[in-house]
Amino acid sequence: MTELFTRLAVSFLLGAFIGLEREQDSKRGLGIRTFCLVALMGSMSALMAQTADTAWLVPVAFLSLAILLAIGRIARERMKPLAGMTTEIAALMTFGLGALVYYGPMEIAVAIGVVTAAVLHLKPQLHHLAERIGDKDLYAMVQFAIVAFVVLPVLPDRTIGPLNVLNPHNVWLMVVFISGISLVGYLALKVVGTRYGSLVSGVLGGVVSSTAVAVSFAQYARKLPQFSAASILAIMAATLVSVPRVAIEVAVVNPNLLRSMALPLTVMLVSCLVPTVIYWLRSRSATIEESPPMKNPANLGFAITFGLLYGAVTFAIALGQRHLGNAGVLTIGAVSGLPEVDAITISGARLIGNGHLLPAAGIDMILIGFLSNQCVKAAIAMIAGPRTMRWQVLGAFAWVIVGTALAIFLF
Numbered sequence: 345m346t347e348l349f350t351r352l353a354v355s356f357l358l359g360a361f362i363g364l365e366r367e368q369d370s371k372r373g374l375g376i377r378t379f380c381l382v383a384l385m386g387s388m389s390a391l392m393a394q395t396a397d398t399a400w401l402v403p404v405a406f407l408s409l410a411i412l413l414a415i416g417r418i419a420r421e422r423m424k425p426l427a428g429m430t431t432e433i434a435a436l437m438t439f440g441l442g443a444l445v446y447y448g449p450m451e452i453a454v455a456i457g458v459v460t461a462a463v464l465h466l467k468p469q470l471h472h473l474a475e476r477i478g479d480k481d482l483y484a485m486v487q488f489a490i491v492a493f494v495v496l497p498v499l500p501d502r503t504i505g506p507l508n509v510l511n512p513h514n515v516w517l518m519v520v521f522i523s524g525i526s527l528v529g530y531l532a533l534k535v536v537g538t539r540y541g542s543l544v545s546g547v548l549g550g551v552v553s554s555t556a557v558a559v560s561f562a563q564y565a566r567k568l569p570q571f572s573a574a575s576i577l578a579i580m581a582a583t584l585v586s587v588p589r590v591a592i593e594v595a596v597v598n599p600n601l602l603r604s605m606a607l608p609l610t611v612m613l614v615s616c617l618v619p620t621v622i623y624w625l626r627s628r629s630a631t632i633e634e635s636p637p638m639k640n641p642a643n644l645g646f647a648i649t650f651g652l653l654y655g656a657v658t659f660a661i662a663l664g665q666r667h668l669g670n671a672g673v674l675t676i677g678a679v680s681g682l683p684e685v686d687a688i689t690i691s692g693a694r695l696i697g698n699g700h701l702l703p704a705a706g707i708d709m710i711l712i713g714f715l716s717n718q719c720v721k722a723a724i725a726m727i728a729g730p731r732t733m734r735w736q737v738l739g740a741f742a743w744v745i746v747g748t749a750l751a752i753f754l755f
Contacts, residue, residue: 352387355445358457359383359438365464366431374416374431382435385409386442394446402443409439434464476534481640488527488642492520509662509700510655518690519651521596525589526552526641542574543624546581551589552641555684557582558721562728562737572733573627579725580623580740583718584616586685590714593689598697605707608751612714615747619740650687658691661709662700670705674712681713682720688713708752715748 363379389405392398413432437460444453463470501513529551542561549557558579565575591609595602657680664672680688692710695701701709722741726734 348391351445351450352384354450354454355383355387355442356380358441358445358454361457362434362438362461362464365461366434374435379435379438382409382438383442383445386439386444387446388442390443390446406436406439410436430464430467434460477531481534484640484643485527487644487647488523491516491523491642491644491647496520505659507659507662507666507700509658509695509698514694515651515655515658518597518654519647521593522650522686522690523642523647525592526646530640530642542571542578542627543581543620546578547585549578550582550585553684554579554582554586555717555721555724556639558725559728562725562733565729565733569730569732572730572736573623575729576725576733576736576740577620577623577627579721579737580616580620580744583721583741583744584613584620586714586717587613587616590685590689590710593686594693594710597690597693601693601696601703601707604703605710608707608711608755611751611754612711612744612748615743615750619743623740653683654687654691657687658695661691661695665695665701665705670702670708673701673705673709677709677713678716681716683717685710685714685717707755711748711752715745715752718744718748 359380359382360376362383363374363376366379367375385405386402389402393401413435417432438457441453441457441460444450444456496513496516499512499516501511503509503511529548533545533548533552546557546561549560561575561578565572587609591602591605594605657676660676660680661673664676668675677688677692680691689710692701692706692713696703696706718741722737722745725737725741729737
């Protein structure tokens with residue numbers, strides 16, 4: 345009985361949570377009381393179906409609810425035209441959540457309920473996102489779906505080729521992982537835009553690609569030199585995000601390695617934080633007029649390019665370790681980190697976990713790859729930006745470069 349009452353209470357609370365969001369607008373017709381009862385109706389129909397061993401009770405109750413909602417919708421339409429059927433769909437969803445709370449797993453029902461309430465509440469933001477996404481973005485997201493749900497399942501999950509370090513399934517899984525992270529950042533950047541200043545734009549842009557942020561904002565500052573400080577802030581914020589991004593990638597691929605990298609990553613984070621704070625204080629009153637354009641990263645071309653790069657880096661590291669020792673590994677890290685850090689980070693962490701690479705050499709390789717990437721971003725920002733911004737960019741990245749170098753030599 346205790347478990348039963350617990351499940352009914354959770355069902356009631358989920359209904360209240362979703363109904364509370366719907367209650368904010370009286371025009372919707374259905375509020376917190378209705379949603380509480382709908383959730384309990386779902387749980388009680390599931391309880392009666394299990395007690396009486398009659399599985400048809402749940403779909404019959406669901407159909408009855410749908411008919412009641414349709415009748416209520418028609419009645420309200422006669423009084424005043426209504427737009428959309430979100431509230432009615434949410435009510436049917438709440439019924440399903442009530443049944444799921446009873447049948448279990450209850451944690452899944454709670455998670456779905458929270459997401460449902462969030463989706464209902466974020467209507468303006470989601471509509472704003474839909475307005476800002478063009479045909480090219482939608483096409484790129486369709487390609488990401490193909491990458492994640494069509495290509496990945498059919499790839500063989502075994503090592504192939506010499507050195508036994510390339511697994512097609514694992515390679516493509518990392519492609520999906522990086523593409524997913526970048527896509528989330530891109531969509532967030534689309535929604536937020538420049539409403540919260542260059543700091544937030546830089547942070548979200550860094551989730552997509554810190555190198556792309558360096559290029560875009562440096563060109564923006566060349567076009568509008570008065571926003572140089574704000575552009576540097578965005579570039580340094582994106583660079584700051586690249587440190588926790590490395591940590592997340594290591595944690596996903598090789599969680600045990602993250603403990604060994606905690607101190608150097610902390611030093612690197614502080615070295616990125618200092619210039620970010622400095623330029624945030626300098627440019628608090630300056631806001632960029634529009635966010636520089638960035639390409640949607642969730643496309644098939646990006647996936648294939650990153651997959652080839654990741655596979656090539658993985659094979660090169662294993663080959664360098666076998667024939668050139670640690671010196672070869674560090675050289676490969678420096679070269680591979682020039683375009684971006686993701687491939688070298690994931691490759692190094694996976695090879696360490698598989699025993700193909702010594703942890704000390706692998707950590708140094710990842711940090712050197714990060715260092716070389718910062719040098720490239722500094723050079724890009726200095727070349728693409730206005731002349732008046734060059735020394736400022738150099739001074740800002742000097743903190744990052746020196747901090748990363750200390751992390752390499754001290755740890």
